[in-house]
Amino acid sequence: MKTLLADIAASIVFIQLALAMATDLHAQSPDQQPRVRDRLWLWTHPAGCYNNDFIKNRLGKSSIEPVDAVHYMGLRNAYFIRYKDVPELPFDSYYVPFKELDQVTWSLTGASGVTSTEEREHVLQLAAGNKNITNFIMDDFFQHTCHLPLHWLAAEEAAFPVSLTLGPDRSTVADQLRLVQSDWHTKDFRTKEYVVETSPDGDSFVQVASGELPNEADASQDVNLPKDPFVAIRIRILSTHDEDESITSCGLQRVELYQGTRRIATDGWQADASSVYLHHAARHVLLDPATVPMPASLTPEQLRQLRTQLVIDGRRIPLHVVVYSHQVVPRAVHHLRHVDAITLWTWVPKILKDLEKNLAKLEELAPGKDIILGCYMYDFYDKKTIPLDLMKQQTELGYQWLREGRIKGMIFLASPICDLDLEAVEWTRQWIARRGDQPL
DSSP states (O other), X not given: OHHHHHHHHHHHHHHHHHHHHHHHHHHHHHHHSOBGGGGXXXXXXXXXXXXXXXXXXTSOOOOOOHHHHHHHTXXXXXXXXXXXXXXXXXXXXXXXXXXXXXXXXXXXXXXXXXXXXHHXXXXXXXXXXXXXXXXXXXXXOBOTTTTSOOOEEOOTTOOSSEEEEEEOSSOBOOSEEEEEEOOOTTSOSOBOEEEEEEESSSSOOEEEEEEEOOSSTTOEEEEEOOXXXXXXXXXXEOOBSOOTTSOOOOEEEEEEEXXXXXXXXXXXXXXXXXXXXXXXXXXXXXXXXXXXXXXXSSOHHHHHXXXXXXXXXXXXXXXXXXXXXXXXXXGGHHHHTXXXXXXEEOSSGGGGGGHHHHHHHHHHHSTTOEEEEEEESSBXXXXXXXOHHHHHHHHHHHHHHHHHTSOSEEEEEOGGGTTSOOHHHHHHHHHHHHHTTOXX
């Protein structure tokens, strides 16, 4: 009986001890939980960098330093992006104030996509000496027209006729040619009248067809060809749909050739044009857009090699990239497969109405990638204050997605407007104070 009572007493003590430990753990757990503020960042630039640019003659002059702006907003984390070669290399002395922050994401590609091997090497060294550099960012990584379809475009004010000549690697027979009208964002570079010529020897050409492309983006027209072998085919464009006050040029998205219902592979063909607009080469009409990476600060291969350098003293530092909502297109995947996180930005405020749709598109395009929502506190597109209802919309949506786990964080842009008494900045600051300590 005594043994039984002793066992019961021991059990009671054990249960009490376990309850006490559980109570203690429960009391500590809220402090250990991540909070909203831990996932919020301020996008920062050197002090005053917008004074002669986005806010010139509009809002007065800003002088707030990056880290001071972070503190002003009630935050502990910053993205820092070099701006027009400021600060100068090396960054060590400039970095001193950043040492007091919890997390710093430093740019490997600065504003406007500027980068260099020397700068990237120095940033890696900076991270080796500062453990609070927890990520790297590539700003303005994709070129501003990268989301547009691949085109061949003739130069502005082209002299007509303009010729586009395509040559297979061997004598070829095709019975149909398809021309696809350009889809340029200004609705220029539109081809109008054309003739089609073939050559059996590469020297002499014979006209085999003529026509007029409709003045509509993506419009296509099929042209019947004689079933005679050729070693070159030439499209001579005689006129344009462009009006006198516009670019007055021409272009094509694609040229396809068929034999019966079978499309002839043209990947290895040669292409040449009598006139070319910069970055819009003749060969573009022969390419499958899905296989061609978008123009960017680094090629996919350079990006892959860069990632191998991001293990520093045994610490793997994630690589982030800026993607604007209009850049969420299939061709972006060639680069996005080599990054760890994507920061999603809406450059034109009125497009914020599509924010939920654009997040879904990005989730589908880059499944498994961390997404961080970028929130502008100023309308940099029209260089004016952002309407407060749009500021609230993007911030509250981001907060909802953060709690749901759809995004990993939010970034507010930017430090060089934090001392200008802007309504959107002050509302965001109060929102951070109100939401920042809530557990996730």
